[in-house]
Amino acid sequence: MSDSKYFATTKKGEIHEFKEDLRSLDRSKKKEAVKKVIAAMTVGKDVSMLFPDVVNCMQTDDLELKKLVYLYLINYAKTQPDLAIMGVNTFVKDSQDPNPLIRALAVRTMGCIRVDKITEYLCDPLQRCLKDDDPYVRKTAAVCVAKLYDINSELVEDRGFLDILKDLLADSNPMVVANAVAALSEIHEVSGKDVFQITSNSLFKLLRALNECTEWGQVFILDSLAAYQAKDSKDAESIVERVSPRLQHANCAVVLSAVKVIMKQLDLIQDDALVRQLQKKMAPPLVTLLSAEPEIQYVALRNINLIVQKAPQILSHEVKVFFCKYNDPIYVKMEKLEIMIRLASDKNIDQVLLEFKEYATEVDVDFVRRAVRAIGRCAVSIEKAAERCINVLLELIQTKVNYVVQEAIIVIKDIFRRYPNRYESIIATLCENLDTLDEPEAKASMIWIIGEYAERIDNADELLEQFLETFPEETALVQLQLVTAAVKLFLKKPTEKPQQMIQLVLTYATQETDNPDLRDRAYIYWRLLSTDPDAAKEVVLAEKPVIMDNTTSLEPSLLTLLLGQLGNLASVYHKPPEAFVTRSRMAVQRAEDLAPASFEEEGPISAGASEAMPGPVAGPEVQSHQPDLLGDLLDVGEPTPPAPVAPTPTPPQPTARPPAPPTSNGNLQELLGGLDINAGAPPPAPVAPQQAGQADPFGSPAVRQDQAGGSSLRQLLTADRGKGLSIFGTVARVGGQPVYQLRFQNETAQPLDGFMIQFNKNTFGLAPANQAVNVGVIGPRSSGSASVPLVQNPAMVSPAQAPPTLQVAIRNNQLGVAYFNDSLPLPAILVEDGKIEGSVFVGSWKSLPEANEVTQQLPINIGSLESVRARLAAANLFVMAHKQVAQTNEEVLYITGKAATVDTPTQLLLEVRYSKAIPGIKAFTKSTRPDLAPFVFEALPALLT
Structure with missing residues (x-):
């Protein structure tokens, strides 16, 4: 009979019916009631009020009913920890039952009930089950040790459970060995301690169990073997010989884990012939993974991407396998495209280019762009194939498809950088398509080409003029390229028209923009031109470094790390596990012990996560053409205001001028190498009076409150x-x-x-x-x-x-x-544990040098002492003592706090003296960071009044 009847709609009074049935003496009626309760729990209904009645059903010989009751207990024990103790005696009794299924069920359930009070009762049954005669009970108990470690690690270590787990590695049953390995690996990873180390003796035992355990047991063992460092070449060959048969397994996870172990040992094997044989043996299993459903294909392709970065020869003859099918999902196509680029060589480039050319005619615009870009990357990485790639790109340009033409121009710019002075004959063809360019990347690439080869293009000034007409509306990427191209044109053809052009560009870039990158670059070019034109030529027209195509290659250290994670989520994300996984203790606490949720409880976030995240190697290589404006625009120091201007416009005439004395203009001053931004020739046109906030791109915060939001923001x-x-x-x-x-x-x-x-x-x-x-x-x-x-x-x-x-x-x-x-605000960086004892305050004050003491008179009056204490405490500043000095008729407050500075927290010591007869206060502060004193004094008026 179907169980769907238990999932009927809610009836009034059903909880009362459940309770009556659970108390019934009729076994079948009681079993039906438990099934209905479990069904209600499954669909999200709250049936926790039935906890005592369900627990009373535990003592039964019916295995099915016992499983249902245990399932209910696992779900609701965390909300009813006191009542959960009622089932402990039954658990202990069941752990000694003659039936091994019941013994295993009891110890598994106790491990899943994450209640501290039950933990201590779990130890004795668990210890017995770990040494049980039945392997099913032992393998279940092995996993339970890992669960117990997550709840109470000290208890596991004190009761010797880790040693028992290590002994289970020599168990006669392979599944027990596999579960022991899984538990030890989990504990090793969670604790950060060296609790699981494979020795030569245990290595043999694991390899022996490998052929006999289930597929997931094999995965656990192979993953542990991947962390083993072989002693020598012979040891590595022995491991590979025993692991190689796993490459033929039907389970994809087993195959990837076996590949992971073999890849690890290949570096140690000295027999080149054996290495080549193993690499050849790994290719068919990896290719077979691509015949599965698209989701598995994607995971396999992400792993293969890592493998071919390390050893492309493994799949060098299998490039056809990665040709895209018409019905492949786009995410699979993109990954195949990436691997085809890595496997492309002068031997198979004709086949690969033919495929890329075919992809460039498809309907998916994003895929077409990636295909065109792939042709350019092949040209950059394979010198012998560069000319063939150029010819394919020219054929694609002739199609006059807008986005294809623009993407082709972008990659041709990279080819020019890779092979200077070799393929400039195609510039005329590119210039024919100027009118079709509407994307910032394509415009920027075309402008770069015009500026770089201005001396070979007769009408370069006319071509640049087309872009200058829309200069104010262009994106920052295009504007930056226009400024540089105009300077190059002026240096290569210093005629009247380029002079007028550069005057127009520099006028806008220094006066009409709030983009600091654009403004700073224009100032640098202007000072170079006005100070030393020969130096300007050496800087602007210098020979550029040859680029290479490794934008999507991972750093060697990261690649090695990810190869050790093949088959795991890290190998799909191409990020180390700590970049996206945080571990937190899962032990259930009593409701009254739970503190309010905070950001720290949601999982620690590594400092500077954006900087720590692994990613493509950047530099002078072929860059991603999507501009990272947020990153680039913030790599500046203090913004520098525009230089003073002359009353009338003056065309930039390069004149020799001695360097001006250095000034303090932040990062811009460093870039100028000692030139004073305010000295030298004036900008080419007068600056109109600027509105408030335009000089500084960051501006200043307004005082107005957010009334719409009803807050004090x-x-x-x-x-x-x-x-x-x-x-x-x-x-x-x-x-x-x-x-x-x-x-x-x-x-x-x-x-x-x-x-x-x-x-x-x-x-x-x-x-x-x-x-x-x-x-x-x-x-x-x-x-x-x-x-x-x-x-x-x-x-x-x-x-x-x-x-x-x-x-x-x-x-x-x-x-x-x-x-x-x-x-x-000061309270934002004050930590909560800044309060110290009086003796510590006095000792710390005396131990700090007198030079660290800073004093300031503040024109404020202190109100009620109780209100001052409350305001300071809310800001994590604590009044340690209050003293009245009779001789001077003064009152003194001794205040402590701790600022969260980066290296170590800085203890702040404050003394505030005031008199009700005399307005104002005198504040003293001492700390290891006296430079923070102005910050403290600036915050005191709001906290004390």
Whole structure:
């Protein structure tokens, strides 16, 4: 009979019916009631109030009923820890039952009930089951040890469970061995301790069990063997010989785990003939994986991508296998395309190019673009095939398909960089398609080609003029290339027309833009031209380094790490496990012991996650053509205001000029190599009076509150400066972690999405834990809020500022990047454990040198002492003592706190003296970081009044 009847719709009074049936003396009626309770629990109904009645059903000889009751207990024991103790006696009794299935069921259930009170009762039954005569019970108990370790690691170590698990590695039953390996591996990974180390003796036992256990047991054993470091070549050959038959297994996970072990041992094998034989043997199993369903194909392709980066010869003769089929999903096609590029050589390039050319005529635009780009990457990496690749690209350009032409121009720019002065004859063909260019990347690439080969293009100035007509509306990528191309044209053809052109470009780039990259580059070029034209030629027209195609190759250390993770999620993401997995203890606590949720409880986020994430190697190679504006635009120091200007426009005439004395203009000064940005020739045109906030791209936070949101967030960016986007925000401390609380007001007529955030360097090294801002899509005339957890990154620390300032860039897909400044409130970086005892305060004050003491008179009056204590405590500053000095009629407050500086937290010691008869206070502070004193003094008025 079908069990669907148990999932009927809810009836009134059914809980009462369940309770009556559970108390019935009729066994069949009681069993039916338990089934109905489990069905209700399965569909999400709360049946926890039946806990005592269900527990009373545990003592039964019916194995099916016992399984159902145990299932209920696992689900509700965490919410009823006190009542769960009722079942302990039955668990202990069942663990000694003559039936091995019941013994295993009892110990498995006790391990799944994550309640601290039950843990101590689990130890004795578990110890017996680990030495049980039946292998089914032993293998179940082995896994239970790992569960117990997650609840109480000290208990596992004290009771000797780890030693028993190690003894199980020599068990006669292969499944027991496999489960022992799985449990030890899990404990080893969770604890970070060296609890599982394969020796020569245990290695033989694992290899012996490998052929007899189930497929998932084989995976566990192979994964552990992948971490084993062979002693010598002979040892490695022995391991490979025993593992090689697993390559023929039907389970994909077993195949990938076997490949992982063999790849690890290949480096140690000295017999070249054996290495080649093994590499040849690995190819068919990997190819077979591509005959599975698309999801498995994708996982296999991601793993194969790693393998061919390490040893492309394994699949060098199998490139045809990776040709795309018409019905392949796009994610499979993209991965196949990447592997085809890696396997392409001068022997098979004709076949590969024919495929790429065919792909470039498909209907999927993204796939077509990737195919065209693949042709360019093959040209860059295979010198002998470059000319054939060029011919294919020219054929694609003749199709006049807009996106194909533009992608071809992008990759041809890379080919020119890879092979300078070899294929410039095709520039004329490229110039014929100028009118069709509408994408920023394609425009930037074409402008680069015109500027780089301006001396060979007769009408280069006319071609650049076409782009200059729309200069103000172009993206930053195109504007930057236009500035550089105009300078190159001026240096190569210093005639009247290029002079007028460069005057126009530099005028806009220095006066009409708020893009710091564009403005700084224009200033640098201007100073070079006006100071030393010969030096300008050497810098701008210098020979460029030859690029290579390794943008999608992983760093060797990361590649080695990922090859050790073949078959795991890390090999699919191409990221180390710690980049996307956080481990937290899962032991269930009593409800009253649970603290309020905080960001730290949700899992630690590594500092500077954006910087730590592995990714393509960047540099002078073939770069990804999507500009990382957020990253590039923030790699600047303090923004430098525009230079003073002359009253009348003056064309830039290069004149020799001695270098000016150095000034302190931040990173721009360093880039100029000692030139004073305010000295030398004036810019080419007068600057109109700038509106407030235009000189500094970050601007200053407005004082206006966010009244629409009903909060105390300050307005950081106005709609006129944010192109229709208003931003309100503040840095607060939530759950022991600094959090940037933001509110976005979209005053445009289009939806905004794809919000990202990044900080410049700052006093405390604060950075967003994740660049993506989880605010979703903000509709027109709507608003959205987000909380961005912040972390401290040593690489983001800058010299102390008073008051500390955050330079913030926020970008979205529609409006681009917006900049603003925000002040950092002191409570945001004060940790909760800053309170110390009086003796420690006095000892610390005396131990610090007098030079670390900073004093400041503040014109404020202290109110009620109780209210002051409360405000300071809310900010994690603690009044350690209050003293009245009769001689001077003064009152003294001794205050402590601890600032979360990057290296080690800095203890802040404060003494505040005041008198009710005399207005004002005198504040003293001492710490190991006296540079933080202005920050403290700046915050005191708001905290004390």
